[in-house]
Amino acid sequence: MSKKYAIGVDYGTESGRAVLVDLSDGTEVADHVTPYPHNVIDEKLPNSGVKLEYDWALQHPQDYLDVLTRSVPAVVQASGVDPADIIGLGIDFTACTMLPVDAQGQPLCFNPELANQPHSWVKLWKHHAAQDEANLINEIAERRGEDFLPRYGGKISSEWMIAKVWQILNEAPDIYEQTDRFLEATDWVVSQMTGASDIVRNSCTAGYKAIWHKKKGFPSNEFFKALDPRLENVTQTKLRGEVVALGTKAGELTESMAKLMGLQPGIAIAVGNVDAHAAVPGVGVVTPGKLVMAMGTSICHMLLGTEEREVEGMCGVVEDGIIPGYLGYEAGQSAVGDIFAWYVEQGVPAYVQAAAEQEGTNVHEWLERHASAYKPGETGLLALDWWNGNRSVLVDTELNGLILGYSLLTKPEEVYRSLLEATAFGTRKIVDAFHNNGVEVQELYACGGLPQKNRLLMQIYADVTNREIKVADSKQTPALGAAMFGAVAAGAANGGYDSIVDAAQKMARVRKDTFKPIPENVVVYEKLYQEYSKLHDYFGRGENDVMKRLRAIREEARH
Numbered sequence: 255m256s257k258k259y260a261i262g263v264d265y266g267t268e269s270g271r272a273v274l275v276d277l278s279d280g281t282e283v284a285d286h287v288t289p290y291p292h293n294v295i296d297e298k299l300p301n302s303g304v305k306l307e308y309d310w311a312l313q314h315p316q317d318y319l320d321v322l323t324r325s326v327p328a329v330v331q332a333s334g335v336d337p338a339d340i341i342g343l344g345i346d347f348t349a350c351t352m353l354p355v356d357a358q359g360q361p362l363c364f365n366p367e368l369a370n371q372p373h374s375w376v377k378l379w380k381h382h383a384a385q386d387e388a389n390l391i392n393e394i395a396e397r398r399g400e401d402f403l404p405r406y407g408g409k410i411s412s413e414w415m416i417a418k419v420w421q422i423l424n425e426a427p428d429i430y431e432q433t434d435r436f437l438e439a440t441d442w443v444v445s446q447m448t449g450a451s452d453i454v455r456n457s458c459t460a461g462y463k464a465i466w467h468k469k470k471g472f473p474s475n476e477f478f479k480a481l482d483p484r485l486e487n488v489t490q491t492k493l494r495g496e497v498v499a500l501g502t503k504a505g506e507l508t509e510s511m512a513k514l515m516g517l518q519p520g521i522a523i524a525v526g527n528v529d530a531h532a533a534v535p536g537v538g539v540v541t542p543g544k545l546v547m548a549m550g551t552s553i554c555h556m557l558l559g560t561e562e563r564e565v566e567g568m569c570g571v572v573e574d575g576i577i578p579g580y581l582g583y584e585a586g587q588s589a590v591g592d593i594f595a596w597y598v599e600q601g602v603p604a605y606v607q608a609a610a611e612q613e614g615t616n617v618h619e620w621l622e623r624h625a626s627a628y629k630p631g632e633t634g635l636l637a638l639d640w641w642n643g644n645r646s647v648l649v650d651t652e653l654n655g656l657i658l659g660y661s662l663l664t665k666p667e668e669v670y671r672s673l674l675e676a677t678a679f680g681t682r683k684i685v686d687a688f689h690n691n692g693v694e695v696q697e698l699y700a701c702g703g704l705p706q707k708n709r710l711l712m713q714i715y716a717d718v719t720n721r722e723i724k725v726a727d728s729k730q731t732p733a734l735g736a737a738m739f740g741a742v743a744a745g746a747a748n749g750g751y752d753s754i755v756d757a758a759q760k761m762a763r764v765r766k767d768t769f770k771p772i773p774e775n776v777v778v779y780e781k782l783y784q785e786y787s788k789l790h791d792y793f794g795r796g797e798n799d800v801m802k803r804l805r806a807i808r809e810e811a812r813h
């Protein structure tokens with residue numbers, strides 16, 4: 255039998271990439287990236303120019319289809335593989351990235367009459383403008399003693415489905431009315447490939463992002479009624495749809511999409527998945543004790559467990575949510591690479607840019623090299639990593655960043671180093687929260703763009719957490735994981751696999767080189783972490799709500 259292949263498509267925040275994978279050993283034969291033509295829409299709507307409010311982050315659904323029709327043919331062509339040997343395709347996505355669709359499954363923003371209404375567009379995961387709704391969801395759920403709250407670390411995030419749906423209802427009831435269903439973008443893109451009129455939802459986003467439970471389903475209608483009487487039946491109406499397990503075949507590729515994607519019609523399309531969750535088998539983790547960090551613009555922390563535990567501020571624990579047979583735990587930091595990008599774009603003096611350019615390197619690399627010359631603690635700086643709020647463990651998007659310890663001698667590379675360290679302290683908070691609450695963390699596994707881009711960052715993470723870090727050998731780990739799920743959807747009988755564990759065992763690899771904690775650094779970072787924790791609690795747990803007061807003053811000033 256000839257070699258068989260699957261394709262994984264990873265939808266990130268700014269681009270989508272396709273990877274064509276050899277199913278015998280996981281070799282990534284070809285990959286191709288399509289930057290989203292409209293990128294993140296956070297200032298004004300395309301065409302109409304309608305201005306967006308603060309904290310909004312939208313996307314254009316056509317950009318997702320462009321990834322399929324540009325990157326997929328590109329990998330098939332570059333690999334020289336016969337499309338007849340490509341047996342399955344899986345996708346993974348940022349989440350909760352959601353959109354309203356009509357009865358035909360078409361995004362409302364495709365309708366020219368609705369395109370000038372911000373609420374008709376895709377809300378990206380980092381759309382944070384539904385915080386008021388999230389606060390009320392939490393208040394009401396707590397008052398009613400809803401048993402789902404502990405599964406989400408005590409708080410439902412404004413990034414998630416219910417808060418976003420409610421924001422649409424509150425601010426654009428007409429759009430809410432015209433919505434047939436609210437879908438995760440990952441499920442919508444799958445439906446576009448399978449042409450299925452009955453759209454299936456994947457258990458991962460349903461569980462982590464829409465408060466769905468394998469045994470209990472969604473929260474009760476009474477709960478939704480208590481939020482808002484207009485939401486009473488939302489789970490039977492606009493959130494309806496069969497919820498199926500990861501690895502399930504959602505359907506088969508349609509003739510028309512096959513033509514556009516350069517594939518054969520009828521191949522297996524797996525149900526959608528989330529980027530971070532797909533990365534777990536992608537890095538070969540199929541057992542507890544190993545925390546996987548998908549490190550990019552943000553970090554998602556993924557961990558398997560055998561018992562349901564309550565962990566402060568975790569994003570969620572979902573049965574079978576990552577690997578069937580285990581409880582999947584997720585936590586996260588909503589900005590990491592994004593913070594470094596902010597500094598490079600907004601904070602670096604011209605002489606650094608000029609020096610980097612002259613040396614033929616990019617500003618990140620220049621800063622990393624110069625920051626590496628410092629010992630832990632030597633900068634005298636300490637930062638709180640809340641440039642995009644705090645996802646875990648405080649679950650509060652209204653917190654902001656802070657850098658302490660500036661002097662007239664402070665150098666840009668010192669600030670950069672303090673930002674790298676701040677994000678490592680944020681990860682340490684998460685590791686401690688799991689480990690101290692009975693969900694063991696023995697080793698760290700890293701994947702995503704950052705481990706390949708910044709060695710200093712990775713060493714700091716090993717030192718701050720005092721744990722060895724293994725790095726994925728794959729450059730595109732979520733896409734590799736997605737391809738594995740595509741192979742599972744196809745099944746062993748067709749040259750794929752019958753379970754994700756089988757697929758991961760054959761196809762995943764980590765690099766030989768690992769990052770090991772350096773004992774003398776660990777000691778200094780322990781001291782700095784204690785200081786970080788004090789600042790974290792002071793500004794983040796209500797002792798001094800100055801960050802929130804500043805926000806309120808800013809809002810007043812803007813209106």
Ligand SMILES: Nc1ncnc2c1ncn2[C@@H]1O[C@H](COP(=O)(O)OP(=O)(O)O)[C@@H](O)[C@H]1O
Nearest residue numbers: 266267550551591592594595618702703707708
């Ligand atoms: N050398 C570097 N060191 C640290 N961060 C970097 C470096 N180069 C780029 N970045 C950051 O990496 C992030 C992109 O990560 P990547 O994993 O490629 O994307 P995504 O999260 O969208 O999948 C950006 O936020 C960017 O600022």
Ligand SMILES: O=C(CO)[C@@H](O)[C@@H](O)COP(=O)(O)O
Nearest residue numbers: 266267348349530550551552
């Ligand atoms: O929230 C999740 C997963 O639950 C991510 O999709 C979101 O943080 C975006 O991740 P990336 O920064 O694109 O890697």
